[in-house]
Structure formats: C-alpha cells, structure tokens
Amino acid sequence: MLNGALYDRYYPDARRIEVGYFPWYANPSRGKAHEPFPDGVVFITEETRCDFDVRSDLGFYYLISERFGAVLSALSVPMVDVVPVEILSLAGERVSGRDYCVSIFPSFQPEEVDGGESAFVTGKFGGIERIRKLVVSSDFSCPVFKLVGMVGSSNSLICSGNFRDEAIRRGIEGVEFLDVESVDWPAVKPV
Structure with a gap:
C-alpha cells in the first residue's frame, strides 16, 4: 500500500x-x-x-x-x-x-494476448473484466504488460518467464511471481 x-x-x-x-x-x-x-x-x-x-x-x-x-x-x-x-x-x-x-505499463486487449485457450469473465455491461484462465499466445512478445479493462485481482501486471527469471536474478523484492497456468485469479494481490 x-x-x-x-x-x-x-x-x-x-x-x-x-x-x-x-x-x-x-x-x-x-x-x-x-x-x-x-x-x-x-x-x-x-x-x-x-x-x-x-x-x-x-x-x-x-x-x-x-x-x-x-x-x-x-x-x-x-x-x-x-x-x-x-x-x-x-x-x-x-x-x-x-x-x-x-x-x-503497456496495456493490451485480452483478445490480443489470448492464445485461444483463455477463459475470461464478462462484466455486467459487457466487455471482459476478469481472468479465469490466461494462456498467452506464442506470437505475443511483450515481457511485462496489463490487460485493458480488468478489475480487482485481474488488474495486475503480467510478465513472461524471462522477465521473472531476470527480476529474481537481480534481487527484485516484494513481488510474488505466480504461474499463469496454476494461479487462482480471484486470489491474486496486485502489486
């Protein structure tokens, strides 16, 4: 905080x-x-x-x-x-x-990042608001980004494995790196 x-x-x-x-x-x-x-x-x-x-x-x-x-x-x-x-x-x-x-940070529409197997939650008035499951396309190359229009725990920075490894190597503190394949999105605490 x-x-x-x-x-x-x-x-x-x-x-x-x-x-x-x-x-x-x-x-x-x-x-x-x-x-x-x-x-x-x-x-x-x-x-x-x-x-x-x-x-x-x-x-x-x-x-x-x-x-x-x-x-x-x-x-x-x-x-x-x-x-x-x-x-x-x-x-x-x-x-x-x-x-x-x-x-x-750069922000992208969820559809720009999606590898085809993602699951999103639509908001009351339309538009994607939350992530249930995120599978990033192999064509997508931005190492750290946000998704447009996300709320709550889905409004967090998302990074590549290469970024995570470099951040850990350089001693970045106070950041919990979670694997998108196994993360419980409602429990994510944005930095």
Missing part, C-alpha cells in the same frame, strides 16, 4: 489538494488517453520510510525502483511513460534511499 498520492509538485498542504483532477487519476477513470507525466512530479506519502521495487496506485500508474527499471530496460519492455519521481513525506523530506520513477 502506498498511502499517498502523486502530485505535479510538492505542496506543504498536500492533504487539501484534490488529486482526482490530475490527469493521471482523472483520465483512466474517464476512459481518456494517458497524458505524459510532467517533469518534477512527486509522490507525497504519510509513510515515514518507503523501500520497495514496484507498487501500483489504484492500478493507474506504478512507482518503480531503478533496479526494477533496469530489468525492464534489459528486456526492452516498451513503456508508455516513465519519468523520475521523488517520494516525499508530508513535510517535504525524502523517505527513501532509492531513486524511483513513475511509470505506465
């Missing part, structure tokens, strides 16, 4: 700022395209210390450590947007010894 929010700059009275109007929060919930993050964004948290490799905020964007970013870079993951971000306390002090970026 991040216990904070992403701002365009540091605000001494951050709790009084309505972050829902920032495009990184407003656009996804309104079905609009991502607008590039501005330079100088900060994540202001109530935590006194932050130390992780990757965390999501509402599934809209992710905070990633330099170490996690190095794995993405090594496997040429085509990121939508990545910019440096400082993680600050409400008082404006750094609460992490690591450097971070805020990022948007």
